[in-house]
Amino acid sequence: MxxxxxxxxxxxxxxxxxxxxxxxxxxxxxxxxxxxxxxxxxxxxxxxxxxxxxxxxxxxxxxxxxxxxxxxxxxxxxxxxxxxxxxxxxxxxxxxxxxxxxxxxxxxxxxxxxxxxxxxxxxxxxxxxxxxxxxxxxxxxxxxxxxxxxxxxxxxxxxxxxxxxxxxxxxxxxxxxxxxxxxxxxxxxxxxxxxxxxxxxxxxxxxxxxxxxxxxxxxxxxxxxxxxPFNDAQQVELGSCGFDQVALTAVATMVHRTGTRVVTDAGSKILGADRPPWVSGFGRVFDAPEATITSLSEHHAVIEVGSGAVPDVGSTMHVIPNHVCSAVNLVDELVARFPDGSDERWPVIARGANT
Amino acid sequence: MxxxxxxxxxxxxxxxxxxxxxxxxxxxxxxxxxxxxxxxxxxxxxxxxxxxxxxxxxxxxxxxxxxxxxxxxxxxxxxxxxxxxxxxxxxxxxxxxxxxxxxxxxxxxxxxxxxxxxxxxxxxxxxxxxxxxxxxxxxxxxxxxxxxxxxxxxxxxxxxxxxxxxxxxxxxxxxxxxxxxxxxxxxxxxxxxxxxxxxxxxxxxxxxxxxxxxxxxxxxxxxxxxxxPFNDAQQVELGSCGFDQVALTAVATMVHRTGTRVVTDAGSKILGADRPPWVSGFGRVFDAPEATITSLSEHHAVIEVGSGAVPDVGSTMHVIPNHVCSAVNLVDELVARFPDGSDERWPVIARGANT
Known part of the structure; x- marks a missing residue:
């Protein structure tokens, strides 16, 4: 874990x-x-x-x-x-x-x-x-x-x-x-x-x-x-890829539920705050394609699940960032999950290399 | 330098x-x-x-x-x-x-x-x-x-x-x-x-x-x-502080000019992409309070300087992020400038501490 x-x-x-x-x-x-x-x-x-x-x-x-x-x-x-x-x-x-x-x-x-x-x-x-x-x-x-x-x-x-x-x-x-x-x-x-x-x-x-x-x-x-290589929520909404071509997600825990509003612990400090006017929200939920991410704080994503099933507090959710380039730049390593079930840690070697 | x-x-x-x-x-x-x-x-x-x-x-x-x-x-x-x-x-x-x-x-x-x-x-x-x-x-x-x-x-x-x-x-x-x-x-x-x-x-x-x-x-x-401690462009626009109370800026170089449109090398990977609907742009320019940051890419801030003086390519500009918490999380250290003209490097010790 x-x-x-x-x-x-x-x-x-x-x-x-x-x-x-x-x-x-x-x-x-x-x-x-x-x-x-x-x-x-x-x-x-x-x-x-x-x-x-x-x-x-x-x-x-x-x-x-x-x-x-x-x-x-x-x-x-x-x-x-x-x-x-x-x-x-x-x-x-x-x-x-x-x-x-x-x-x-x-x-x-x-x-x-x-x-x-x-x-x-x-x-x-x-x-x-x-x-x-x-x-x-x-x-x-x-x-x-x-x-x-x-x-x-x-x-x-x-x-x-x-x-x-x-x-x-x-x-x-x-x-x-x-x-x-x-x-x-x-x-x-x-x-x-x-x-x-x-x-x-x-x-x-x-x-x-x-x-x-x-x-x-x-x-x-x-x-x-x-x-x-990853795709992201922007590409899904542009129609340049489908959900099944998204290769990177933020793995998050649901920490709060009020009715159909749920909150996860992946916020703008791991997803990035990018939100062009033409997208539906602050990212997409891989496990719940019909859900909308209505707001983002640094450590909160507020998600309206709509008519979909509402997960229990403590559940894991996979959140797709709007702009994957911003998200990757917020971590020191990626957890690479192989088809055989094994994991590797891949360092983000140029994180913050702004100059 | x-x-x-x-x-x-x-x-x-x-x-x-x-x-x-x-x-x-x-x-x-x-x-x-x-x-x-x-x-x-x-x-x-x-x-x-x-x-x-x-x-x-x-x-x-x-x-x-x-x-x-x-x-x-x-x-x-x-x-x-x-x-x-x-x-x-x-x-x-x-x-x-x-x-x-x-x-x-x-x-x-x-x-x-x-x-x-x-x-x-x-x-x-x-x-x-x-x-x-x-x-x-x-x-x-x-x-x-x-x-x-x-x-x-x-x-x-x-x-x-x-x-x-x-x-x-x-x-x-x-x-x-x-x-x-x-x-x-x-x-x-x-x-x-x-x-x-x-x-x-x-x-x-x-x-x-x-x-x-x-x-x-x-x-x-x-x-x-x-x-x-820092304030930021959001606080300026909310009226909770003035420009003279902003203590953190991204020091940037102007890399392009077309008419009154200029571009600096500080983009969303150092300023953050936060942009609530009630602010005027993607940050503010400390040296040019009347300028508008009209768009942000990862390493570009596009700035409309309006009727103000247009700096030359190669000039230094000081850009105020919209949300300083996001900006600080994008660097490993802050350059602290003391009133006597001396500098120190202050490490950002909890950068990316998302869990």
């Missing part, structure tokens, strides 16, 4: 999710470079690489360091998909990484490229230009991609292509398909601007778990989904 | 916040038992105790273990303000704690009291009954408090009073005052039900940072605010 709450991984489902995404990318002729910020876990990275992933995507230098030093799968191939502002301190860390792994970095402005060049000129890092395909977060407009790439090359950087993240594909109805179309158009336009500037965009990288099924291989060369 | 993003504490403001709450409790004749889930930090607990706090409140056994073993302030006095379902595993941990600290535990049902009694009968732990004063999370109805308390006493437990958390006081307009009134009424009614059952409710504990200024000392004997 492990004290609740904790995060459990169903390894059978995890392996099926990993295989299925690898098959999809292979059939579409796309390289698969999974985003490791989701799991931050060497055991899962190794499974993704064994299934054919070409390397990993990460969000921070700290995540890259964790996977280079501890993933134990030979020389890494890592893409930090973030327009870092490379201070001298971060520059030293990146130069050290570049000696130990194949490294791809991102720029989205001439100023950012200047900082990167100052710190990393003379290394063999590859550089890609981030494009805004409609999320309006980071990334340059497609029309500006040629100018940014040209400036980076003139500064001595090795520009190999473009990338985008269609994060605005997280939404109801045909939001996913429309975001994938914008991704396609933005990468096409940006690739043309690079060619106009005499730079061949060998890498054209995009994709996310909810949009990857619409990825257009004519334009894209690579996809970077993150959430798919 | 510390790599961004990181959490910085302004120790001058922290000390003023701690003194000010201690004065308020003293003037009102109330014991102050701060909730340590907010800071999870021995250095801050010691400051609260030195200012006159009677002990600490915590949410989990793990937090109690951290503060007993590492706070280093002599025999602890700890209240786990949560209706634990005490399995044999948790029972063993609680018995060990009860030998090392003065311990107060909570029940809100006869079934929960039964589990607690099975595991802890014969120890000198104190027990209080949790009352639902209107948040509708855990806690028994005031009218049922006598029955729960009577059952706990009959099971051999040492029931010393009642407590509630008026968490529904987090809201606009006069929500805070109304929740404090309901707290007062619920604790009064519950205390009467204990007396009807021959049990003297010596402890009548309530209070939270936004409601504590309305706490009625005639009924309450103790308050348990958590957020006040």
């Amino acid at each position: 492990i004290d609740t709450p904790y995060l459990a991984v169903d390894v059978g489902r995890l392996d099926r999710n990993i295989e299925s995404m690898a098959d999809r990318a292979r059939s579409a002729g796309l390289d698969l470079r999974p985003h490791a910020k989701t799991h931050k876990c060497a055991e899962i990275a190794q499974r993704q690489l064994a299934a054919g992933a070409v390397g990993l995507t990460v969000a921070t230098i700290g995540e890259a360091e964790a996977f280079t030093d501890r993933a134990g799968s030979g020389p890494g191939d890592l893409f930090i998909a973030y327009p870092l502002w490379v201070t001298p301190g971060k520059g030293a860390r990146l130069r050290s990484l570049a000696r130990r792994a194949r490294l791809r970095l991102a720029v989205d402005s001439v100023a950012g490229a200047g900082r990167l060049a100052t710190e990393l000129r003379g290394t063999d890092v590859e550089v890609v230009v981030e494009i805004d395909s409609g999320q309006h977060r980071t990334g340059t407009e497609p029309g500006q991609a040629g100018a940014v790439a040209r400036a980076a090359v003139d500064l001595g950087l090795n520009v190999v292509g473009v990338f985008t993240f269609p994060g605005h594909g997280y939404g109801p109805d045909d939001t996913r398909r429309r975001a994938a179309e914008q991704e396609f158009q933005a990468l096409s336009a940006a690739a043309e601007r690079l060619r106009d500037n005499g730079i061949e965009p060998v890498v054209r990288s995009g994709g996310s778990t909810p949009t990857v099924e619409f990825a257009a291989s004519g334009v894209l060369t690579e996809v970077r989904p993150g959430v798919y | 510390i790599d961004t993003p990181y959490l910085a504490v302004d120790v001058g403001r922290l000390d003023r916040n701690i003194e000010s709450m201690a004065d308020r409790a003293r003037s009102a004749g109330l014991d102050l038992r701060p909730h340590a889930k907010t800071h999870k930090c021995a250095e801050i607990a010691q400051r609260q105790l030195a200012a006159g706090a009677v002990g600490l409140t915590v949410a989990t056994i793990g937090e109690a273990e951290a503060f007993t073993d590492r706070a280093g302030s002599g025999p602890g006095d700890l209240f786990i303000a949560y209706p634990l379902w005490v399995t044999p595993g948790k029972g063993a941990r609680l018995r060990s704690l009860a030998r090392r600290a003065r311990l107060r535990l909570a029940v809100d049902s006869v079934a929960g009291a039964g589990r607690l009694a099975t595991e802890l009968r014969g120890t000198d732990v104190e027990v209080v009954v949790e009352i639902d004063s209107g948040q509708h999370r855990t806690g028994t109805e005031p009218g049922q408090a006598g029955a729960v308390a009577r059952a706990a006493v009959d099971l051999g437990l040492n029931v010393v009073g009642v407590f509630t958390f008026p968490g529904h006081g987090y809201g606009p307009d006069d929500t805070r005052r109304r929740a404090a009134e309901q707290e007062f009424q619920a604790l009064s009614a519950a205390a009467e039900r204990l007396r009807d059952n021959g049990i003297e409710p010596v402890v009548r504990s309530g209070g939270s940072t936004p409601t504590v200024e309305f706490a009625a000392s005639g009924v309450l004997t103790e308050v348990r605010p958590g957020v006040y």
Whole structure:
């Protein structure tokens, strides 16, 4: 008996999710470079690489360091998909990484490229230009991609292509398909601007778990989904997976019952507080698909079970987080449950690696 | 130069916040038992105790273990303000704690009291009954408090009073005052039900940072605010503090600018994703009070600076999280900045102590 709450991984489902995404990318002729910020876990990275992933995507230098030093799968191939502002301190860390792994970095402005060049000129890092395909977060407009790439090359950087993240594909109805179309158009336009500037965009990288099924291989060369090994309540509600493809849950104890309202000990400090306006609640209950998680405190999930059976106080419940990347970052280890009934503890090696 | 993003504490403001709450409790004749889930930090607990706090409140056994073993302030006095379902595993941990600290535990049902009694009968732990004063999370109805308390006493437990958390006081307009009134009424009614059952409710504990200024000392004997040492964007928007009383910010680097939209590298993995419907955005910017944080990804805060000055890419920004308890739980240490310009690193000793 492990004290609740904790995060459990169903390894059978995890392996099926990993295989299925690898098959999809292979059939579409796309390289698969999974985003490791989701799991931050060497055991899962190794499974993704064994299934054919070409390397990993990460969000921070700290995540890259964790996977280079501890993933134990030979020389890494890592893409930090973030327009870092490379201070001298971060520059030293990146130069050290570049000696130990194949490294791809991102720029989205001439100023950012200047900082990167100052710190990393003379290394063999590859550089890609981030494009805004409609999320309006980071990334340059497609029309500006040629100018940014040209400036980076003139500064001595090795520009190999473009990338985008269609994060605005997280939404109801045909939001996913429309975001994938914008991704396609933005990468096409940006690739043309690079060619106009005499730079061949060998890498054209995009994709996310909810949009990857619409990825257009004519334009894209690579996809970077993150959430798919586990899936989560957001993906269920987006229609990009079913309950039977959810491989991670918070195992919780029901501590309170008043009528059809029950409360478990898994709250926002293990599930995360993510709650986009288009989801039904603060997560879903694996054991009670019709239940609604109506509110979340740090150590309480308040659940309306509706017309379903009401469990007794002391019962175990399996709660699916809305956003699994946030949940994993809240624990030091995952409890991996194998189909044969055995358990392992998998360390979350890049927990809190924010810098 | 510390790599961004990181959490910085302004120790001058922290000390003023701690003194000010201690004065308020003293003037009102109330014991102050701060909730340590907010800071999870021995250095801050010691400051609260030195200012006159009677002990600490915590949410989990793990937090109690951290503060007993590492706070280093002599025999602890700890209240786990949560209706634990005490399995044999948790029972063993609680018995060990009860030998090392003065311990107060909570029940809100006869079934929960039964589990607690099975595991802890014969120890000198104190027990209080949790009352639902209107948040509708855990806690028994005031009218049922006598029955729960009577059952706990009959099971051999040492029931010393009642407590509630008026968490529904987090809201606009006069929500805070109304929740404090309901707290007062619920604790009064519950205390009467204990007396009807021959049990003297010596402890009548309530209070939270936004409601504590309305706490009625005639009924309450103790308050348990958590957020006040730091404050956060929620408290600013509730009107329970000003910007000049915010003592914790995420120090971030601006990595992108498009017009008046800027993006920093402090996202939900350091700020937390909490975003109640009544706040203006996903946090506030200390340096730009008029700016709005319009969206948050794991490593991006998208900020609309409006008519204010637009900083250059590479600038440092100080971002105030919506909910500081979530933010602190995302880092291993706080950077404490003293008025004399010196820095210390304060470990977050109970990070992720969810069980």
